[in-house]
Every structure is written in C-alpha cells, then in structure tokens.
Amino acid sequence: xxxxxxxxxxxLRPFTEDDVDRLFLLDSNPEVMKYVGQKPLxxxxxxxxxxxxxxxxxxxxxIGRLAVIEKESNLLIGWSFLKYLTEEINGFKNVYDLGYxxxxxxxxxxxxxxxxxxxxxxxxxxxxxxxxxxxxxxENLASNHTLRKLGFVEKGSFEEPDGTCIWYEKSRMLKNGxxx
Numbered sequence: 001x002x003x004x005x006x007x008x009x010x011x012l013r014p015f016t017e018d019d020v021d022r023l024f025l026l027d028s029n030p031e032v033m034k035y036v037g038q039k040p041l042x043x044x045x046x047x048x049x050x051x052x053x054x055x056x057x058x059x060x061x062x063i064g065r066l067a068v069i070e071k072e073s074n075l076l077i078g079w080s081f082l083k084y085l086t087e088e089i090n091g092f093k094n095v096y097d098l099g100y101x102x103x104x105x106x107x108x109x110x111x112x113x114x115x116x117x118x119x120x121x122x123x124x125x126x127x128x129x130x131x132x133x134x135x136x137x138x139e140n141l142a143s144n145h146t147l148r149k150l151g152f153v154e155k156g157s158f159e160e161p162d163g164t165c166i167w168y169e170k171s172r173m174l175k176n177g178x179x180x
C-alpha cells in the first residue's frame with residue numbers, strides 16, 4: 001500500500017516493522033485501551049503481530065490503519081485512517097470505518113480531528129466512497145465529541161462486552177452542500 005498523507009502537523013503512512021516499539025507503547029497503555037474492548041498488550045511481540053495483521057489488511061483490502069507521525073518530533077504518536085470491516089460490527093460488514101488512537105500525551109491537541117479530516121477527504125475524494133462509518137464507546141466523551149464535530153451522525157447504539165458503543169455514519173457531501 002502506497003498511501004502517504006501530510007497535514008499541517010502530521011504524516012500518515014503505512015506501518016512498518018520499525019514501528020513496533022512505539023505501537024507497543026500505545027497498545028500497552030491502560031488509559032489508551034480503556035474504551036477499546038481489549039486488554040492492554042503485555043509483550044512487544046503482540047505489537048509485532050498487530051503490525052503484521054494491519055499489513056495483511058493493506059494487501060487484502062488495499063487499505064488499513066496508518067501510523068501517525070508528528071512532524072515536529074518525528075515520533076509515531078498513534079494511528080488513524082480507514083479500515084475495511086470484513087467482520088460484522090453492529091450488523092454492518094464490508095463498510096469503511098474511520099478510527100484513531102493516540103498516546104495520552106498527545107490528547108487534546110486536535111490530532112484526532114486533523115488526521116480524521118485527512119482520512120475522510122481521502123475516502124470521499126480519492127476512493128469515491130458514498131459513506132464512512134465510525135463507532136465509539138458511549139463513555140469515551142472525547143472520541144464521541146470528535147466524531148460529531150467531524151459531521152458524523154449518530155445512527156444508534158450496540159452492546160459490546162465492555163459496554164455500549166455508539167454507531168455513526170457520515171455521507172459524502174454533494175456540491176450543493178447537502179449529504180448524499
């Protein structure tokens with residue numbers, strides 16, 4: 001997969017094996033994993049497997065989550081982008097899902113919004129998608145706020161083992177400003 005997106009402060013690019021240490025820092029953090037429905041990782045080898053899984057998605061689906069690099073520090077600070085859901089979530093399958101996850105020291109800086117806007121632009125303008133979905137744990141107030149700010153519309157909720165999640169959808173905007 002050869003997608004590279006630059007925003008004002010970020011670079012979104014495919015994961016490589018070299019990202020394993022920073023990804024482990026992210027996915028082993030209990031604060032980061034609080035609303036994800038998975039326990040924090042405990043071994044760096046688990047992060048290596050996550051990278052292999054994401055790279056497999058690149059090959060099979062032509063798309064997957066991208067590493068987010070902060071330009072100022074040149075550090076991997078999280079991930080963002082679209083994923084093609086091949087397993088059913090909330091009754092939906094074979095849809096494009098926006099997601100993001102960042103290290104706590106980078107929360108509250110607008111990086112989720114900045115990377116998500118770039119991801120949405122790619123999905124709607126380059127991939128010509130009509131609709132992009134997203135979901136967030138109902139107690140994850142920051143993520144729900146970000147999705148609403150991005151123009152996602154709440155379409156219902158569903159239960160996961162760790163609690164209630166809210167399902168969102170965003171449709172392509174037509175030239176007249178209305179949604180498709």
